[in-house]
Amino acid sequence: MAADPPSPEPDSLTANASDSLIEAKRLVLMGQIGADVGHELNNLFGKIIGLAEMTLDQVADRPDACAELETLIGVTEQGARIVERLEACCGWTVAEPRQFDLAAVAEAARAAAEARRPDLSYPADRPAPPCKVVADEALVRVALDAVLENAPRWGARRIEVSCRSIPPGEDGPGAEVIVRDDGAGMTPEVLARAFEPFFTTRPPGEGMGVGLTLAKYAVAACRGRIEAESPAGGGTAVRLFLPAAEGRPSEVKR
Template sequence: MVVEGPAGQRFLYTLEDADRPYRVLIEQIQEGAFTLGTDGTVLYCNLRLAEMLGAPQERVIGLPLQSFLFAGDVPVFLRLLEAASAGVVRGELVLAREDGIGLPVNLSLSQLHREEVTPLLCGVLSDLSDQRLHLRELADANDRLRTEAAERERVEEALRQAQKMEAVGQLTGGLAHDFNNLLAGISGSLELMQTRMQQGRFTDVERYMAAAQGASKRAAALTHRLLAFSRRQTLDPKPTDVNRLVTGMQEMIQRTVGPAILIEVVGTSGIWGTLVDPHQLENALLNLCINARDAMPDGGRITIETANRWLDERAARHQDMPEGQYLALSVTDTGTGMPPEVIARVFEPFFTTKPLGEGTGLGLSMIYGFAKQSGGQVRIYSEVGKGTTVSIYLPRHYGEIDKENGEAAVATLPRSVQGETVLVVDDEPTVRMLLVDILEDLGYTAIEAGDSVAGLKVLRSDVRIDLLVTDVGLPGGMNGRQMADAARVSRPDLKVLFITGYAENSVVGNGHLAPGMAILTKPFAIDTMAARIRSMIEASGVTRRRADAL
């Protein structure tokens, strides 16, 4: 072919001239390029392939390429060689260099078709050493990260354990201090009562009795707060309209905080219901308002607000809660506020910023435990000098809510009629004695049992039992709930009153007791226990009369 140059001169351009640039390009590329016969014999290789094999080009050309492979890779290469006649094939091999070092490579091979000429195979070998090295480095880095993560987790766990032990130490110290004070009041009052009665001076007995009862009630309140903090209190959840609950408490809260503080209630219309223990929620709300009052010694404003909150995954993760629909009850004050280091500790038991003797430090920890046990959360926002907002989040309840305000007053129920019998099962003799005395005062026949085995033996007999009063935690292999369930196999209409000082919620059905069952928390007032027993006995009688009528 004749070509014309820029100045009009003419040149003869042969096929050899056309191939030369491609040959130069092939010699300069960083991959090993080669041409093979159909049996794998190397007909041509560039300098880079010779370097990869660790041998000069003239020694490589004329030899089968499979002779430069490790024995295990030869069958793989032969399969690729055969498949190349149908199209491009690729695979990974390891070249056996003359110095004995294996070189990982990626093979790309295809057939070069030429008319009326024996077909050839052309291919490229790419060095994978750097890639493999990089992968090893990544694997090593990943191993180091895993090791560092495990070490960090170990250190964090040690730190959490140390913080937990510090909290336990603070808890036990505060608990011992408060209970020692209460026990001193109780034991001292009882000793003085005994002394005055021996001296025949009965005028002071009532005063000491009142002091002992007051101290015992404060001790009961303290244990309830501790159980609330540890999320182990016995809850009695009910579908609750929080707007109505707040409205019903507004007057009492105003009297509690005093006239210098304005109470403002902002209740969202269409507020969702929630399944919660209303009495515990009232206690939590009152505690928050008292804390708000104490943060405003010169007066101010407390805003109690309810709202519906729908938390998506991101918002729920930020609030450390499952995503979903919640009712939020918030108390906001215009008080002194709290710095971040105080906010970080407000839920610790016995931690308080109030002066010595003016606070137990259990208020917020109790509220936190109650909210978590109810399936919710507590969140605090505060700025120094501007005020604080504490929000209790409670899961939405989709069921119906009783529209009646408050609880119906306990009616004066008739005393026992002849033949009504109550079985009392408790492993504490003093509690059994107290319950039997209450029952006998009401005219009932009482049967005692000290454990679940003795109790179940009575329940499986032919003795008439109108009400079972049982502790939840019992010796004998079964707890109170298990004993009651076993008894209901043969006595399906048996009324059961659980009494407990501490119970796992799961034991009593997480607050969802079966019909005809109720629960009362120790310590209890005698009149409360008497009213509960009478109401359940009467309900049993009504049920029986209805059944007889049918």
């Protein structure tokens, strides 16, 4: 009788984290971003309606003004109902943590980026020691893909990916991936808003401004954090930190 094939390593899904799973996680995060934006829009709608209703009392003797204000209130309430329906379709993103080697996932993301953009340089780092973390591997891959796809927009021609373990006492225990590019960098004003939903410096039609926001939500769902720095001399470095210890599954909340 033929022997059963060996089981995959329990702490590594790198080869088995399917494209469909990664895409599903990405779409769920996009829905969450939309829900958060919808929540903010409804706050604005409420203020518009409140101000319009107050103004109605002040112009009660002017039928034309009252009609225009009532139309404004009706249209705004309709917009609020649409946003509420969209919010209802977007649930929270719950992470499914497990232990895996962050260095292996970072290398897989680097190789995929190199395949997508052969015109750019993605030098392979020397093999890193295993960097064990406990997180949702598919969400981490979503975050890394988003950061790597964002890097060339600042004129980068060389994008480096490195990984290191963080010992206890230095923010750790955990591990971090650093994506560093040689582009023009970001101004302090742009850097301050880099993770905002739908913030972009691209011309209309060339981007929605959700790449780094997607990375932020994915990392937050894994109980990690993401930071960006862009020194005056140029270049940008994005750091993704993930914990080594398992905790309660996290949610990106509105």
